[in-house]
Amino acid sequence: MNAEGLVEVVLPGKVEPEGLELRYGAVPTAGPGQVVVRMEATGVSFAEQQMRRGKYYDQPPFPFVPGYDLVGTVTGTGAGVDPALTGTRVAAMVKTGGWASHVLVDAADTVPVPEGIGPAEAETVVVNGVTAWQMLHTKARVRAGGTVLVHGANGGVGTVLVQLARAAGIKVIGTASPRHHDALRAQGVTPVDYRAGNVAARVRELAPGGVDAVFDHVGGPGLVDSWRLLAPGGTLVSYGSAATRDVEGSKQLPVLKILARVLLWNALPNGRHAYFYNIWAGARAKDRFRARLAADLTQVFAALRRGDISARVAARIPLDRAPEALRLAESGTVAGKVVLIP
Incomplete structure (x- = not known):
């Protein structure tokens, strides 16, 4: 690593992971309203997996630096920013640019990381934690005693979502491969093997009256099963299209198909609700978006400190x-x- 300067990982085009490139340069200088954050942890999420295939629906043109979120220490401030922020550990969600040793961030987009939470641990709950928190508490609003189905219960978002639900007194059914079932059971989750086929039938056995919410990052044809598994008054929250990860073609089409289904289902007079969740929804109202993001991430960090959720770091890799x-x-x-570190 270039200890004195900037190091960035560049995604040059549609490449295999080995096609990622390193770029070196000078550490950036903060402009008005900005801070320079020395990265201490940045995540590898599904977004980057889609981006390297050119499949993330609103990714920038190649080449660019990926990296959806990061945690680090402020090393420089621009005009209009309190210099006392220097030396503070913060978290930020940037969508791209996080896979770098130093990142320019608008100071208003940073959220302080509480004392006692390490950078890698904090990183696991930035975009994943806010996504899980908002889907559970803002969109689905399931009450204690309810039952939810979490697809990919062992994944980045799924692990946080499962823990938040259990902390709220909600019963959880989680799909995962068998290797993760014991860990899920230890958290009070009823696991279902998604590779065994006919997941919907197994869920119906466990919840004959339907579930109060389904959190589905898979999309594709299985989204219809997720809708049909809802109890009266239940809520489907779709937040991805993993089923189309390796499918060639338009990166917007899978999302458009989900949006069309959501519109259709919400028009039906059956009391059920469907959402396509996007963490950036409302970003055009910048001040409100920032305030909501900061408030929700602060709640997630508090849950982490209380032990309601734990940081699941799969690996720390330079x-x-x-x-x-x-x-x-x-x-x-x-x-x-999976977390990248300096």
Whole structure:
């Protein structure tokens, strides 16, 4: 690693993980309203897996630096920013640009990381934690005693979602491969093997009257089963299209199909609700979006400190070994989040 300067991982085009490139340069200087954050942890999420295939629906043109979120220490401030922020550990959600040793961030987009939470641990609950918190408490609003189905219960978002639900007194059915079932049972989750086929039939056996919410990152044809598994008054929250990860073609089409289904289902007079969740919804109303993001991430950090949720770090891998980290994240063999460190 270049200890004195900037190191960035560049996604040059549609490449295999080994096609990622390292770029070196000078550490950036903060402009008005900005801070320079020295990265201490940045995550490998499903977004980057989609981006390297050119499949993330609103990714920038190649080449660019991926990296959806990060945690680090402020090393410089621009005009209009309190200099006392220097030396503070913060978290930020940037969508792209996080896979770098130093990142320029608008100061208003940073959220302080509480004392006692390490950078890798905090990183696991930035985008994943806010996503899980908002889907459970803002969209689905399931009450204690209810039952939910979490697809990919061992994944980055799934692990946080499961824990938040259990902390709220909600029963959880979680799909995962058998290797993760014991860990899920230890958390009070009823596991279902998604590889065994006919997941819907198994869920109906466990919840004959339907579930109060389904959290579905898979999309594709299985989204219809998720809708049909809802109890009266239940809520489907779709937040991805993993089923189309390796499908060639338009990156917008899978999302458009989900949106069309959501519109259709919400028009039906059956009391059920469907959402396509996007963490950036409302971002155009910048001040309100920032305030909501900061408030929700603060709640997630508080839950982490209380022990309601735990940080699931699948692996810590140096930034200059990003191809290895991306391969591991795509393997489907780990629970929690793969984290890149300096």
